[in-house]
Amino acid sequence: MNELEKIKKKINDKELVIGTGVTFSDSSITELLGNIGFDYIWIDIEHPALDKKDTQLHIIAARASGTASFVRIPWNDFVLAKPILDMGPSAIIFPFIKTAKEAEAAVKSARYPLNGVRGFGPIRANKYGLIETDKYIKESDSNIWKIMMIEHIEAVKNIDAILEVEGVDAIVVGPCDLSGSVGLLGQTDRYEIKKLMDIIGQKAVKSGKPFGVATGYNPEVIREWLYRGINWIAVDVDFNILQKYAREIFEGTKTIFSEFGNS
Secondary structure (H helix, E strand, O other), rough: OHHHHHHHHHHOOOOOOEEEEEEEOHHHHHHHHHHHHOEEEEEEEOOOOHHHHHHHHHHHHHHHOOOEEEEOOOOOOOOHHHHHHHOOOOEEEOOOOHHHHHHHHHHHHHOOOOOOOOOOOOOHHHHHHHOOOHHHHHOOOOOEEEEEEOOOOHHOOOOOHHHOOOOOOOOEEEOOOHHHHOOOOOOOOHHHHHHHHHHHHHHHHHHHHEEEEEEEEOHHHHHHHHHOOOOOOEEEEEHHHHHHHHHHHHHHHHHHHHHHHOO
């Protein structure tokens, strides 16, 4: 059972799939997080300064720790998707999908002809040629999730049509950009934004497709998303995890010294 199959099984068993994000280039971070027990690592190449080599090393590190790798690419573009697909991640995340037409284009970029436009040149994806070509081609589509990121008001308006696109394996909500699309950037706790997120949840649950969210670690917010019906979640990101604990031990040590000096 590969890493993606493990995730599918957890969802079928009504368990929550939990991941976290990486933005730093050192793939040791992915290996560490995978060894902690995260089900997948969200490798973000939309915002951070990760190049293709960094990305592949993160994917390899995830595999080494028995963890799935979800890669978010910078844009819905088959040229950007192609080299990532050839690295063999467990999932590819397409940002800012707003219409069914855009979702269809994303799916086609991940599929070989005649069902898609992906050029053939898998390297790591077919274990450097160790997988027989016909077998690889036959299984390539089912071995990678095509995830559409819902993070714009237009996507909410078109959510039914997006979910109906054949080949869309899952969706994930980006709350911050969703709030920005209606002029309330970062105000994800506003009633108007929560209503939009409720709509997405209702539609996704009805469709039966796996439905997730990318969010920081906030127990109350996580509970809200569980009520909406998510079955997978990306919780926080490496630099946040580091800065929160680093600040805690720095301030804590200063406090201990202050108490010691006054004793």
